[in-house]
Amino acid sequence: xxxAFVSTVVVASALSxxxxxAETLRLLTWGGYAxxxxxxxxxxxxxxxxxxxxxxxxxxxxxxxxxxxxxxDLAQPSQDRITSAQEEFGIYKPIDMSRVTxxxxxxxxxxxxxxxxxxxxxxxxxxxxxxxxGLVVNTAMAGDVQDYVDLCxxxxxGKVSYRLKRPTLIGFAYSMGLDPFAAYGDTAAYQxxxxxxxxxxxxxxxxxxxxxxxxxxxKNLLRSGEVVASMAWDTGGWQLNADNPDITFVAPEAxxxxxxxxxxxxxxxxxxxxxxxxxxxxxxxxxxAMITNTAGNFTAAVGGDAGVSADLKARxxxxxxxxxxxxxxxxxxxxxxxxxxxxATLDRINAAN
Amino acid sequence: xxxxxxxxxxxxLLAPILLWLVVLIILPHVGLFVVSISEKIGxxxxxxxxxxxxxxxxxxxxxxxxxxxxxMSILATALTLILGFPIAYYIAKLTQGRTKTxxxxxxxxxxxxxxxxxTFGWMILLRETGVISNGLQALGLVxxxxxxxYNDAAIMVGLVYTSILFMVVPLVTTLxxxxxxxxxxxxxxxxxxxxxxxxxxxxxxxxxxxxxCIVVFMLSLGNYLxxxxxxxxxxxxxxxxxxxQFITRFNWELGSAFGFLLLILSSLVVFLGxxxxxxxxxxxxxxx
Numbered sequence: 070x071x072x073a074f075v076s077t078v079v080v081a082s083a084l085s086x087x088x089x090x091a092e093t094l095r096l097l098t099w100g101g102y103a104x105x106x107x108x109x110x111x112x113x114x115x116x117x118x119x120x121x122x123x124x125x126x127x128x129x130x131x132x133x134x135x136x137x138x139x140x141x142d143l144a145q146p147s148q149d150r151i152t153s154a155q156e157e158f159g160i161y162k163p164i165d166m167s168r169v170t171x172x173x174x175x176x177x178x179x180x181x182x183x184x185x186x187x188x189x190x191x192x193x194x195x196x197x198x199x200x201x202x203g204l205v206v207n208t209a210m211a212g213d214v215q216d217y218v219d220l221c222x223x224x225x226x227g228k229v230s231y232r233l234k235r236p237t238l239i240g241f242a243y244s245m246g247l248d249p250f251a252a253y254g255d256t257a258a259y260q261x262x263x264x265x266x267x268x269x270x271x272x273x274x275x276x277x278x279x280x281x282x283x284x285x286x287x288k289n290l291l292r293s294g295e296v297v298a299s300m301a302w303d304t305g306g307w308q309l310n311a312d313n314p315d316i317t318f319v320a321p322e323a324x325x326x327x328x329x330x331x332x333x334x335x336x337x338x339x340x341x342x343x344x345x346x347x348x349x350x351x352x353x354x355x356x357x358a359m360i361t362n363t364a365g366n367f368t369a370a371v372g373g374d375a376g377v378s379a380d381l382k383a384r385x386x387x388x389x390x391x392x393x394x395x396x397x398x399x400x401x402x403x404x405x406x407x408x409x410x411x412x413a414t415l416d417r418i419n420a421a422n
Numbered sequence: 423x424x425x426x427x428x429x430x431x432x433x434x435l436l437a438p439i440l441l442w443l444v445v446l447i448i449l450p451h452v453g454l455f456v457v458s459i460s461e462k463i464g465x466x467x468x469x470x471x472x473x474x475x476x477x478x479x480x481x482x483x484x485x486x487x488x489x490x491x492x493x494m495s496i497l498a499t500a501l502t503l504i505l506g507f508p509i510a511y512y513i514a515k516l517t518q519g520r521t522k523t524x525x526x527x528x529x530x531x532x533x534x535x536x537x538x539x540x541t542f543g544w545m546i547l548l549r550e551t552g553v554i555s556n557g558l559q560a561l562g563l564v565x566x567x568x569x570x571x572y573n574d575a576a577i578m579v580g581l582v583y584t585s586i587l588f589m590v591v592p593l594v595t596t597l598x599x600x601x602x603x604x605x606x607x608x609x610x611x612x613x614x615x616x617x618x619x620x621x622x623x624x625x626x627x628x629x630x631x632x633x634x635c636i637v638v639f640m641l642s643l644g645n646y647l648x649x650x651x652x653x654x655x656x657x658x659x660x661x662x663x664x665x666x667q668f669i670t671r672f673n674w675e676l677g678s679a680f681g682f683l684l685l686i687l688s689s690l691v692v693f694l695g696x697x698x699x700x701x702x703x704x705x706x707x708x709x710x
Contacts, residue, residue, distance in 0.1 A: 131668065277655050278569075279572045293551040416483050419655070
């Protein structure tokens, strides 16, 4: 009788434990950051299920703002966009560092991200995947393009593409010898930089075939030869390099723009356990290497580059020597309100003839 | 007692449409209006004011984009009418039986795939390395690749293609209801083809023309995909601007004001169109 009772309790508690552990993780992330095989391994190992929604920085913030931080349990915006979104909309909750296996993270990246995502004394972001924006160039047709402003060379008229977004403003500013990140805190100085960049980009407009929006769009334009030089992400250049050795990513002389995509917890996420499990799982070196192989970008995981394919490493080293790595301009946190100034500038460039 | 029951029945039948209107149309618009009249003065601080509407009129870019969108939509509507009317006339008056059904079906087939797929189809045709450019080069008509994409003409092609069905269907319906003997009588009385068209066919088809035009104009004005994908670096479209305000600028307040202005101004254009053509909305929608 007693053993029967005890075993019932054990079975019941075991059942309730699995019930408490098995959660659905609603992940809001970028394309390639949650490959099928990684999800399958994670689900087999932990019992959680994962639902992936792919998005980009702006849409992630817009989605979470619409629900006051609900609807998703884990999101992956870039580290420079977290504090301003938190200040304006309060859509995230702080990271509980005691639940994160911190020694899986490269210490310098962990502390840099923590510093950049601290709002009112609490840390909101953990680093995951990093990469850069720079130039993707068809070296056979536009071998001279070494810097952002080279895209405005008259020889390339109608064969150039870039996005009409903030990275373009910042890249061109650096290329023109300005320092936009240093002016982040000074609205007047920043507006002055924006005005100079606006003049440059308006003058450059006849060179542009079209402003691209999505990663696939720019890859198609480059692959077909309709565009020979562009400002784009490093991974796009390396993927194209696999098909056509002439096309590759070039780290601009003024410096590639470095971004780090993070993990953040939406304020009203319901599956924190699953979210922390996912973070600790994907930061394991073997899993991090799998993600690098699909996404094309390296991660902040210690030893995560060991399992990365030799091809990708070769392309990375071809684009970045040590000097180029040292010259990467890492995005500092964007102060709230700065984007309104940039938006007005971008609108004027778009409307200019 | 019986009148109570019938009244209950009436309200029950009315309930779905009322729910639809209140929950999906009126409430969201009230919400949109409330957002549109709040001005941001700091992080998480808002006050009520008309600043967002003022911004629309103060910044030339905004109202110019709106005017551009409206004018291009009117042009697209006119083009759709010019292209759609002969098609509809042919289907309604010059064919019968199976040919008629087949032709009608052929107009509809492109609409069985989504708008996105249709737009990508146009991108494949029009781009510099696309079908038309390569075809012209193969025929020796041009010496190098030609870019047809990324300009206003491409937008126009896309808009007309996307909306022509919505012009053809009401036109076929109204033209079908025109008695052939009236046309014959017109000719018997010595009227020329143009006179018959002007005096008999077009006046009869007017409600169909107007309702087709209203639908096509609204579809073009509110279209997002086609202008964004086919348009070039100068091709601003007002819906794209609303998207930008909401998503990339995080400026829901201005975006909401834009949305409201789009609603008001497009209603105004339709109202003017009805006045100019001498039609009333109830007659147009009732008869077609």
